[in-house]
Structure formats: structure tokens, C-alpha cells
Amino acid sequence: MWSVDEHLADILRAVRPLAPIELPLLDAAGCVLTEDVTVPAALPPFDNSSMDGYAVRLADVEGATEEFPAVLGVVGDIAAGSGNLPTVGPGQAARIMTGAPVPPGAQAVVPVEWTDGGAGGGPADAMTSGPHGPEVRVHRPVAAGQHIRRRGSDAAAGALALTAGSVLGPPQLGLLAALGHAAVPVHPRPRVVVLSTGSELTPPGEPLEPGRIHDSNSFALTAAAQAAGAVAYRVAAVADDAATLRAVLDDQLVRADLVVTSGGVSVGAYDVVKEALEQGSGIEFRRLAMQPGKPQGFGLLGPSGVPLFALPGNPVSSYVSFELFVRPALRAMAGLAPDALHRPRVQARLVAPGPLSSPPGRRQFLRGVHTPPAAGEHVGTVTPVGGASSHLLAALARADALVEIPEQVTEVAPGAELTVVLLG
Ligand SMILES: Nc1nc2c(c(=O)[nH]1)N[C@H]1C(S)=C(S)[C@@H](COP(=O)(O)OP(=O)(O)OC[C@H]3O[C@@H](n4cnc5c(N)ncnc54)[C@H](O)[C@@H]3O)O[C@H]1N2
Numbered sequence: 043m044w045s046v047d048e049h050l051a052d053i054l055r056a057v058r059p060l061a062p063i064e065l066p067l068l069d070a071a072g073c074v075l076t077e078d079v080t081v082p083a084a085l086p087p088f089d090n091s092s093m094d095g096y097a098v099r100l101a102d103v104e105g106a107t108e109e110f111p112a113v114l115g116v117v118g119d120i121a122a123g124s125g126n127l128p129t130v131g132p133g134q135a136a137r138i139m140t141g142a143p144v145p146p147g148a149q150a151v152v153p154v155e156w157t158d159g160g161a162g163g164g165p166a167d168a169m170t171s172g173p174h175g176p177e178v179r180v181h182r183p184v185a186a187g188q189h190i191r192r193r194g195s196d197a198a199a200g201a202l203a204l205t206a207g208s209v210l211g212p213p214q215l216g217l218l219a220a221l222g223h224a225a226v227p228v229h230p231r232p233r234v235v236v237l238s239t240g241s242e243l244t245p246p247g248e249p250l251e252p253g254r255i256h257d258s259n260s261f262a263l264t265a266a267a268q269a270a271g272a273v274a275y276r277v278a279a280v281a282d283d284a285a286t287l288r289a290v291l292d293d294q295l296v297r298a299d300l301v302v303t304s305g306g307v308s309v310g311a312y313d314v315v316k317e318a319l320e321q322g323s324g325i326e327f328r329r330l331a332m333q334p335g336k337p338q339g340f341g342l343l344g345p346s347g348v349p350l351f352a353l354p355g356n357p358v359s360s361y362v363s364f365e366l367f368v369r370p371a372l373r374a375m376a377g378l379a380p381d382a383l384h385r386p387r388v389q390a391r392l393v394a395p396g397p398l399s400s401p402p403g404r405r406q407f408l409r410g411v412h413t414p415p416a417a418g419e420h421v422g423t424v425t426p427v428g429g430a431s432s433h434l435l436a437a438l439a440r441a442d443a444l445v446e447i448p449e450q451v452t453e454v455a456p457g458a459e460l461t462v463v464l465l466g
């Protein structure tokens with residue numbers, strides 16, 4: 043028997059980050075950047091106003107009050123996007139909008155609330171006119187540079203904007219766009235093919251013949267692959283026939299960076315995955331010291347060595363196996379750092395009506411509901427849901443955590459501290 047840790051270590055040794063490709067920004071969302079990005083040109087690219095108001099010279103508004111406002115001639119209107127800027131001379135102001143370039147001669151911006159409104163909402167030439175044209179009355183002085191966002195104050199030209207290895211979330215994509223990048227080099231999302239095996243399987247939506255059940259694993263595992271950041275393809279369940287399975291796998295390999303199968307890996311007479319892949323395929327079948335998830339297959343399939351996970355068929359076994367083995371592999375292929383591959387683990391105190399028992403020599407993963415620590419407490423609690431059996435899908439659907447009971451522990455009393463894997 044292999045331990046959970048040995049199996050996981052073998053998997054992580056076998057998988058590699060996918061080769062970088064250049065992707066348009068929105069296609070790169072959630073991906074890992076493969077090169078440092080420097081700031082090509084100052085951001086913002088020019089001094090601009092942070093307020094709607096008037097661009098002025100300091101000396102002209104010094105000492106201005108409500109009672110004795112500074113009366114300035116308005117030389118023009120500057121909207122965001124204006125390229126043609128008036129020069130603000132002594133005794134003059136330019137009406138300016140948020141984001142518009144600060145015109146030559148101006149030293150600060152007076153917000154419109156500190157003035158008589160000048161033009162109000164209309165164009166500059168419709169405002170209060172004095173003998174020399176449109177005017178604005180400024181009621182307060184401003185400090186040098188006030189309400190001006192300086193060129194390069196967000197990011198200086200040549201500075202490091204993002205480092206290789208960054209995960210591209212919304213703020214990072216916004217920054218890349220602001221810097222003018224339309225596409226970026228990233229590790230692509232792994233493409234995952236998920237296929238169930240079993241002649242008993244009927245697609246949901248179709249009535250069940252006697253002895254048959256609905257295929258649930260391919261839905262849970264495809265959704266789990268998507269949630270792990272992969273592009274996942276669900277293949278209709280394959281019947282228990284090794285030649286058919288081999289043909290389906292050959293077909294699917296062209297679009298797969300990773301393959302997940304479920305079922306057919308134990309010792310039964312129709313254990314098709316094992317039969318189809320046992321000899322010389324590159325897939326090794328093992329029994330792990332864990333429950334659920336004892337029978338597992340893993341290896342690199344086909345000429346390009348596509349990682350294949352042959353997970354056990356019981357619904358809880360396949361899902362727990364995905365969480366523990368497939369998800370970290372997918373994240374490694376997506377280029378995430380070793381410390382970002384795994385679900386968070388926390389300590390929690392067991393809440394249960396009596397002691398829990400666990401098989402000797404096997405690491406057990408019960409399903410549970412985790413409650414975070416109350417104020418002033420260091421650990422939260424975990425309450426198991428359902429029993430240990432690996433067909434208990436309804437209980438799994440109520441759980442948000444896996445409760446880990448170590449190999450050497452056979453009984454856990456209520457109140458004991460255990461490690462809990464948060465499923466997020
Ligand atoms: N004699 C032994 N029998 C079994 C052993 C063993 O060591 N000796 N191990 C048990 C354990 S543990 C597991 S786990 C299962 C693994 O079996 P398989 O991977 O071969 O899976 P199947 O036999 O195909 O199916 C098991 C179970 O799960 C249901 N199933 C399968 N696929 C789906 C699906 N897509 N959706 C929903 N349910 C599915 C299937 O109907 C069976 O009930 O073997 C034990 N047996």
C-alpha cells in the first residue's frame with residue numbers, strides 16, 4: 043500500500059506547467075503570468091485633474107474668499123480626452139473636467155464647488171460674462187499642485203508592474219490594459235477530459251431501467267475541474283468494454299492536457315479502466331492507505347505523456363480523490379507555486395455525539411461542516427455529516443470540509459483537535 047503523501051508526491055513530480063502562450067487579456071483571466079511586465083510609459087501619461095473645476099495660477103487665487111472672490115477670465119473648456127489645450131495666463135482660468143490634461147500655465151485645480159459655478163452646466167462661452175468675456179469667481183485659494191494627478195504618479199516608466207508568477211485577477215488585468223497590453227504570456231488553463239465508465243450508468247434526464255443508476259461522477263468531476271480553473275470536457279459514460287474505452291481515450295487525447303476517468307479500477311470482473319490500461323500504457327494502479335479512495339490509477343498516457351487519473355467509481359471516493367490528487371496537479375500545470383497547490387488546512391475541534399472510529403493504517407477523510415473560530419478562540423469546530431461510506435453523496439453535498447483522521451489513529455473522542463481540509 044502507498045501513502046497519500048507518496049502518491050501525491052509522485053503525481054507532482056510527473057506533471058509540469060503547460061508551455062506559455064500569448065492570450066488576449068480576458069482569456070488570460072485567472073491564469074499565471076510567465077514573464078515580468080514593466081511599465082512601458084508613465085501612468086498616468088500626463089498631469090491631469092482629479093476634480094471637475096477650474097485650472098488656475100496660484101497667485102491669482104491667493105487670499106480669495108466668499109466676500110472677495112478672485113474674478114478670472116475663462117479661456118476655454120478642457121474635457122477628458124482634449125488634445126488642444128489653452129494656455130492659462132495671469133488672471134485667467136480654464137474650465138477642466140476630471141481626467142482632463144492640466145493646461146500649460148496652470149498650477150492647481152479649484153473644484154467647481156469652491157466657485158460661483160462659472161459656466162454652470164453649459165459651455166464656457168455661455169457663462170457669466172464680464173467686459174473681457176466669460177468669467178468665474180473663485181472663493182478659496184488652492185495649494186500648489188492641489189487636485190492634480192501627476193504624470194507617472196501611479197506607475198513610473200520602466201518600473202516593474204507585475205512579476206512572473208502573478209495570478210491575473212481583475213486588478214492585474216486592469217493594470218495590463220492601462221499599460222496598453224492587449225495580450226499577455228501566460229500558462230494556459232489545462233484542458234481536462236472527464237469520462238465515467240460503467241455499463242450501469244444512465245445520463246440524468248433519462249428514466250432508469252432496473253439495476254441502473256444516473257451518472258453523477260462525470261458531472262461532479264467536470265464541475266470540480268472547472269472550479270480548479272481548467273477548461274473541462276465531459277464525455278458521455280463509456281460502457282464496461284476495454285476496446286471501446288481505449289478507442290474513446292485515443293480520440294479524446296487530442297484535446298486533453300489531463301484525463302480523469304471514474305470507475306473500473308478495483309478488483310471486480312468488469313473493471314474496465316484497469317483492463318484497458320494495465321499493460322504497457324504508462325498507467326500504474328495502486329492501493330492507497332486511505333479511505334475513501336483506496337484504488338487509484340495514475341500515469342502519463344500516449345506519445346505526449348498526458349497525465350491520466352483513474353479514480354475509483356464510488357461518488358465520494360472519486361470526488362475526494364479529485365480534491366487530494368487531481369486539483370493540485372491541475373494547479374501545478376497552470377503554473378501556480380508549490381505553496382498554492384493545496385486547499386487550506388486548519389485545525390478544528392470535533393463535535394460529535396460519541397467517539398469516531400477509523401480503520402487502522404488508513405488515512406480517513408470524513409465529510410464535515412466547519413465552523414470558524416468564535417471571537418477569542420484559536421480553533422473552530424467540525425461536525426461530521428453522514429457516515430464513512432463512499433456512496434453517501436447527499437451528505438457530501440451538505441459538507442464544506444474533509445475531516446482528516448491520521449493513519450495511526452483508530453478512535454477520536456469529541457472535543458479532540460483534527461486537521462480539516464476546507465473545500466471552499
Ligand atoms: N472485492 C473488493 N471489492 C471492492 C474493493 C476491494 O478492495 N475489493 N474496493 C472497494 C472500493 S474501496 C472502491 S472505492 C470501489 C472502486 O470500484 P471501481 O473504481 O472499480 O468502481 P465501480 O466498481 O465501477 O463503481 C463503484 C461504485 O460506484 C458507482 N459508480 C461508478 N461510476 C459512477 C458514476 N459515474 N456515477 C455514479 N456512481 C458511479 C458504481 O455504480 C458502484 O456502486 O470498489 C470497491 N469494491
Ligand code: MOO
Pocket residue numbers: 332333334335336337354356359432
Ligand atoms: O476506498 Mo473506496 O474508495 O472506500 O470507496
